[in-house]
Every structure is written in C-alpha cells, then in structure tokens.
Amino acid sequence: MAKIGIFYGSSTGHTEKIAELIAKAFGDDATTINVSDASPDDLNKFPNLIFGTSTWDIGGMQDDWEDFIEMLKKADLKKKKIALFGLGDQENFPDSFADGMGVLYDQIAGKTTIVGAWPTDGYEFEESDALKDGKFVGLVIDEDNQSKLTGERVKMWVEMLRTEFV
Numbered sequence: 001m002a003k004i005g006i007f008y009g010s011s012t013g014h015t016e017k018i019a020e021l022i023a024k025a026f027g028d029d030a031t032t033i034n035v036s037d038a039s040p041d042d043l044n045k046f047p048n049l050i051f052g053t054s055t056w057d058i059g060g061m062q063d064d065w066e067d068f069i070e071m072l073k074k075a076d077l078k079k080k081k082i083a084l085f086g087l088g089d090q091e092n093f094p095d096s097f098a099d100g101m102g103v104l105y106d107q108i109a110g111k112t113t114i115v116g117a118w119p120t121d122g123y124e125f126e127e128s129d130a131l132k133d134g135k136f137v138g139l140v141i142d143e144d145n146q147s148k149l150t151g152e153r154v155k156m157w158v159e160m161l162r163t164e165f166v
C-alpha cells in the first residue's frame with residue numbers, strides 16, 4: 001500500500017493517542033504528524049491521508065486545525081484519498097457530537113476523494129455535523145465514555161481503509 005500520513009490536532013492527548021493506534025494498525029506504511037508542526041509540503045509526501053480532530057468550543061475543530069486549515073485550502077488534494085476521524089463526548093455534548101470532524105469534512109468535500117464513512121450504531125447522541133447521508137463521514141471515537149470500544153473500532157476501520165486506500 002502507498003504511504004499514509006496521519007495528521008492530527010489534539011488538546012488533551014486523546015486524538016494523538018488514536019492517531020498512534022491507527023498508525024500501529026497500519027504498520028510501517030503510516031506516519032503520524034501533529035498539525036501544529038506540519039507544513040503544506042508534508043501533505044505532498046503521502047498519496048493517502050488521514051485527518052483527525054477532536055471537537056471543542058461546542059461544535060468547532062481542535063484549535064491547531066483552525067490554523068492548518070488555511071494551508072489546506074491552498075493544497076492540491078485532487079489525487080489524494082483522504083479518511084477522517086473525530087473525537088467527541090456524546091454524553092456531555094449530544095447536540096454537537098463530533099462536530100469538529102464535520103467542519104473539517106466541509107472544508108475538503110468536493111476537492112478530493114473522501115473514504116472511510118462509519119455507521120452510527122453504538123453511539124447515543126441527538127445531533128452531529130459529522131453525519132451525512134445517515135453515516136458519519138469518518139471514524140468517531142469517544143474516549144470520555146466508550147474507551148473500551150476504541151480498540152475494536154480502530155481495528156475494523158483500518159481493515160476497511162485497506163480496501164479503500166491506494
């Protein structure tokens with residue numbers, strides 16, 4: 001499989017931990033990069049990209065993504081395959097669950113090929129901007145309430161991506 005760059009933004013370490021779990025599941029093909037240290041050139045190194053953000057400020061992307069998104073807007077993503085993952089807290093924020101991933105999706109939709117949509121089974125929430133056509137636009141992880149499910153969710157998602165990435 002072609003190389004995979006996992007770009008993530010994380011405020012308390014949850015998203016970073018998941019980025020590392022995903023990288024481990026892919027093995028040698030994957031590299032993790034914190035968006036707070038990333039340059040647009042880093043995007044060019046990988047045909048396959050994974051973007052991960054948590055949700056903050058009731059429905060927003062993680063802060064470091066707010067800055068990196070400006071660089072992303074100028075990048076040519078046409079030939080890339082991109083998968084998203086998002087962290088959220090469904091108990092405390094059921095009306096904006098994992099919205100950050102939805103905000104990120106809206107910035108790149110139509111400019112690239114997005115893969116890795118994920119079913120909503122097993123989550124309890126009212127509303128999410130990460131929901132499009134009845135599925136999440138990427139993997140959703142809730143470390144605050146469902147950390148026991150994380151390992152299995154990551155494993156299944158990575159298996160799915162192996163068939164969707166180039």
Ligand SMILES: Cc1cc2nc3c(=O)[nH]c(=O)nc-3n(C[C@H](O)[C@H](O)[C@H](O)COP(=O)(O)O)c2cc1C
Pocket residue numbers: 009010011012013014015016054055056057058059060062087088089090093096097098099143144
């Ligand atoms: C002030 C604050 C606001 C948050 N807002 C949301 C939210 O709107 N929706 C959501 O699903 N989670 C929300 N969260 C939960 C975080 O997204 C969640 O704890 C996540 O795992 C943090 O990941 P990180 O440490 O990688 O940044 C919020 C947490 C805090 C403390």
